[in-house]
């Protein structure tokens with residue numbers, strides 16, 4: 040039956056394909072007393088074999104798409120299945136206590152998990168608890184005859200339907216088959232949405248109920264431009280989606296003509312359009328979309344894609360690849376921004392009431408300096424291969440910036456003493472994403488080389504509205520005069536000291552925000568690579584003088600976010 044849902048448009052594009060449900064299956068069971076224990080042990084053995092077959096297949100696919108290192112985690116899972124201490128203990132429970140295999144598995148896995156989790160002095164063994172959980176889930180699914188979702192095995196075109204997608208789920212999506220995704224929760228600036236944009240996968244998030252509205256295999260249509268989702272669309276609706284998809288493709292073909300053009304406004308002013316990246320793999324999109332710089336390299340993905348802290352050499356290779364590939368264009372590398380919704384499986388962080396207000400980013404770097412120093416050394420060594428700029432995330436006070444700078448200078452001096460070649464023009468800047476730093480931008484501007492405004496966090500902290508929570512997403516208000524005034528103050532403060540200001544939050548690529556930012560004099564616009572050509576085409580039509588007047592009205596009148604949006608759209612279209 041046709042169902043229409045409305046969500047938040049999270050990544051441009053249109054997709055129509057079969058739904059693939061990535062939801063936690065129901066693995067509940069009843070405890071039973073068993074008389075034929077041999078038959079029950081045989082059932083366990085069948086489930087073990089089926090789990091083994093699954094894992095082998097997933098391992099092969101993971102090796103193909105992600106590489107040998109990523110595939111090795113599945114070896115660890117198979118080893119648990121092969122370990123007589125684990126499966127033998129389940130078998131004994133069945134024969135000795137005459138319980139069903141599900142109950143025996145549940146008891147034994149809980150015991151193993153508790154033992155591993157208790158090894159607080161051995162983080163490696165603690166991590167094994169997660170492996171036991173995974174393996175037990177798979178065994179249980181085979182015992183119950185319930186299918187587990189295996190996204191790594193997708194081999195036909197699908198739209199992923201999930202309650203939520205973590206950044207690591209998103210990283211595993213294979214663009215060849217995953218044509219779109221739709222979730223129950225999340226917001227436009229959640230990291231899974233940002234990654235969907237860099238993967239160019241159309242996405243709608245925050246629909247509230249998509250997982251309850253669609254069955255696996257049903258056709259689902261996704262409009263990532265407007266936030267519309269239709270389950271089991273009528274022939275007429277499908278035709279409509281296809282028409283829109285064609286229009287979008289035609290627009291993109293038109294924008295593509297600007298790939299090698301400089302970004303200039305109607306009155307001949309040049310502004311820099313840069314790309315946000317998460318890994319060197321994103322460089323292809325950066326070049327394909329004619330970026331003039333990398334304005335934000337989110338290095339935390341390097342840490343998240345690894346099973347341990349990445350070594351100095353591994354980091355050096357990644358940074359060098361990006362710098363060389365972009366040279367002589369600049370690359371702004373942001374030091375690790377872990378915490379909030381970005382976790383490292385091998386670095387357990389304390390459980391927090393408010394992770395976005397907690398132990399994260401520069402706060403971790405200044406506290407766990409060995410991690411920070413390793414990253415800075417890798418960056419300093421890579422600086423010889425291109426035009427490097429370094430930026431610190433989540434800076435709240437000038438003292439934090441000065442402390443980070445001091446560590447940077449110490450590592451630089453050490454490397455220079457050892458004769459390492461290092462660029463002598465590395466700019467040091469900060470993200471402006473905490474209101475305290477935005478308000479004091481005039482003072483910060485005397486210390487830093489540049490600012491990059493992170494509107495995703497700046498808006499969530501200014502409005503006190505979680506960026507990933509669809510219930511408060513109406514407070515994501517980039518055009519609210521309060522936000523516009525903060526942004527203007529940051530830009531003016533930098534300019535007074537002869538410094539430059541960029542923006543790397545999602546607002547920098549928003550066609551409604553761009554005219555206002557032009558009017559405020561923002562120097563650099565860093566966005567998902569896929570937005571660059573659209574923005575270049577838009578800027579060509581705008582005059583900075585007109586935009587200045589528009590921005591004045593938007594900031595100073597008694598006006599709402601939505602009224603400002605209408606005002607810009609009327610002016611621009």
Ligand SMILES: C=C(OP(=O)(O)O)C(=O)O
Pocket residue numbers: 335337376472492493494495496497543544545
């Ligand atoms: C660019 C930003 O950083 P991130 O999205 O990685 O938090 C931001 O906060 O706007």
Ligand SMILES: [Mg+2]
Pocket residue numbers: 472493495496
């Ligand atoms: Mg941020």
